Amino acid sequence: MVTQIAAPEPLGTTLLDELRAAVTGAVLDPGDPEWDVARLPWNRLVDQRPLALVVAADAGDVAATVRWAVRNGVTVSAQPNGHGASAALDGTVVVRTAALDDIWVDADARVARVGAGVKWGDLQTALDGTGLTALIGSNPDVTVVGYSLSGGLSWFSRAYGPGAASIRAAEVVDATGALRWVRSDDPADADLLWALRGGGGEFALVTALELELHPAPRIYGGLLGYPAEAAAPVLRAFLEVTRSAPEELTAWFTLMHLPDAPFIPAELRGQSLAVVTATYLGDAEAGERLLAPLRAAGPVLRDTFRAVAPGEVGLLAEEPVDPVPAVLAGTRLHGFDDDAAAELLRVAGAGSGTPLLQVQLRHVGGALARERVPAAAGTADEPYLLTGLTIVPSPDLAPLVSAALDQLFTTFAPWSTGTAPLTFLDRDESIRRAYPAATVDRLRAVKAAVDPAGTFRGNRPVDA
Numbered sequence: 496m497v498t499q500i501a502a503p504e505p506l507g508t509t510l511l512d513e514l515r516a517a518v519t520g521a522v523l524d525p526g527d528p529e530w531d532v533a534r535l536p537w538n539r540l541v542d543q544r545p546l547a548l549v550v551a552a553d554a555g556d557v558a559a560t561v562r563w564a565v566r567n568g569v570t571v572s573a574q575p576n577g578h579g580a581s582a583a584l585d586g587t588v589v590v591r592t593a594a595l596d597d598i599w600v601d602a603d604a605r606v607a608r609v610g611a612g613v614k615w616g617d618l619q620t621a622l623d624g625t626g627l628t629a630l631i632g633s634n635p636d637v638t639v640v641g642y643s644l645s646g647g648l649s650w651f652s653r654a655y656g657p658g659a660a661s662i663r664a665a666e667v668v669d670a671t672g673a674l675r676w677v678r679s680d681d682p683a684d685a686d687l688l689w690a691l692r693g694g695g696g697e698f699a700l701v702t703a704l705e706l707e708l709h710p711a712p713r714i715y716g717g718l719l720g721y722p723a724e725a726a727a728p729v730l731r732a733f734l735e736v737t738r739s740a741p742e743e744l745t746a747w748f749t750l751m752h753l754p755d756a757p758f759i760p761a762e763l764r765g766q767s768l769a770v771v772t773a774t775y776l777g778d779a780e781a782g783e784r785l786l787a788p789l790r791a792a793g794p795v796l797r798d799t800f801r802a803v804a805p806g807e808v809g810l811l812a813e814e815p816v817d818p819v820p821a822v823l824a825g826t827r828l829h830g831f832d833d834d835a836a837a838e839l840l841r842v843a844g845a846g847s848g849t850p851l852l853q854v855q856l857r858h859v860g861g862a863l864a865r866e867r868v869p870a871a872a873g874t875a876d877e878p879y880l881l882t883g884l885t886i887v888p889s890p891d892l893a894p895l896v897s898a899a900l901d902q903l904f905t906t907f908a909p910w911s912t913g914t915a916p917l918t919f920l921d922r923d924e925s926i927r928r929a930y931p932a933a934t935v936d937r938l939r940a941v942k943a944a945v946d947p948a949g950t951f952r953g954n955r956p957v958d959a
């Protein structure tokens with residue numbers, strides 16, 4: 496479905512002048528020549544129409560914007576990047592946080608502090624040589640703060656839980672406009688910290704996060720690419736490996752259909768492939784042994800496995816980083832048997848005609864099933880997450896893509912719980928598909944307590 500947006504009421508000149516006088520960074524409005532590009536999120540499929548953009552120069556600008564918004568009854572949102580864009584930010588003033596790019600690491604204490612503009616690739620690179628990792632997902636261009644507030648499914652979540660559960664503290668601008676730290680040792684902020692750990696951007700504007708870091712003295716990772724004809728034995732080997740995998744090993748099986756497009760290497764254009772991508776928190780020899788059934792499962796066309804530094808983990812999946820019109824959605828599976836394997840190859844394999852660029856089965860579970868700290872992100876014990884990701888070259892094709900995702904998820908209804916991590920909801924979906932009713936009710940109660948006037952809006956509103 497293409498996002499349809501009603502034109503919002505513009506901000507008057509007086510309000511814009513007051514906002515420009517309050518901040519040192521730039522304020523862009525629909526009258527600016529660069530507006531039509533600046534207003535767009537990373538996901539170009541979402542034609543979002545905010546009232547104005549504040550390109551914050553520092554945390555003081557974020558606080559000044561919130562105070563202006565409270566005075567004038569305007570809604571504000573943070574959008575550092577927009578991988579998770581939805582229609583919810585229409586009619587808000589959007590704060591861009593790229594300039595809040597400080598990274599501070601205390602390896603002895605296993606803690607990092609990052610500003611609200613820091614991208615995953617940069618935090619991980621700062622950890623090279625420390626023997627530690629943070630909980631990065633598949634893409635280095637996503638921001639640490641946007642991802643962690645939204646739950647965050649990492650390469651290392653099977654060992655260390657969701658990204659949100661590693662948030663130790665948050666520097667926020669709250670709904671009174673105060674810039675302050677929210678810490679776990681302050682009982683007055685216990686509910687707010689719980690909500691920030693996975694509930695998204697509805698409760699405060701976050702200017703920095705303090706994160707727990709995790710042991711990773713050695714990391715082994717990469718991908719194996721096979722011809723599409725080998726997909727069935729490779730999927731069988733993937734299931735064999737993942738059924739007995741230690742929590743240090745995370746593997747994903749992907750059916751990939753590469754477009755005939757200039758950004759794809761000439762020899763791969765228009766090709767279908769089966770791909771296994773994996774990381775192992777350990778040395779190369781042990782990782783090799785665990786992956787041996789996969790290497791033996793078919794002719795390997797491409798092999799990038801190697802010992803990697805933390806800063807290279809975000810590159811392993813070779814995902815796009817430049818802004819594109821994209822659709823990403825997922826559903827958790829409580830099991831995956833031979834019938835499921837046959838169905839996956841039928842609806843998404845070579846010859847299926849699927850318009851999806853990739854259909855991926857991520858092995859999850861492990862530490863995701865255990866509560867580390869009180870967090871809205873909660874726990875999930877399903878062993879697999881099925882996702883569909885594609886680039887949508889023209890908005891006219893969005894209905895075709897939505898129909899393909901519907902077909903995929905309908906086919907997998909017998910194995911599916913119907914739930915997904917918050918970061919794997921499609922752009923128009925409600926938080927209710929990510930979290931149980933009791934969690935959403937508690938998030939709404941926290942929102943009513945900390946932001947009674949509704950000054951903040953995240954991409955997944957708690958009242959939707």
Ligand SMILES: Cc1cc2nc3c(=O)[nH]c(=O)nc-3n(C[C@H](O)[C@H](O)[C@H](O)COP(=O)(O)OP(=O)(O)OC[C@H]3O[C@@H](n4cnc5c(N)ncnc54)[C@H](O)[C@@H]3O)c2cc1C
Pocket residue numbers: 537572573574575576577578579580592611631632633634636637638639640641642644645646647648649695696697699700701702814815821823916918919952953954955
């Ligand atoms: C190619 C691709 C791969 C991905 N891989 C993964 C993956 O492996 N694991 C995973 O979990 N997710 C993954 N995602 C999803 C991604 O992590 C989420 O969409 C994430 O929310 C986007 O981060 P962002 O930096 O682009 O945030 P944005 O989309 O800019 O922001 C998302 C939301 O976070 C909140 N927010 C952000 N910053 C602040 C702030 N400073 N204060 C308050 N609220 C804030 C707001 O609600 C905002 O609407 C992937 C997405 C894509 C497109």
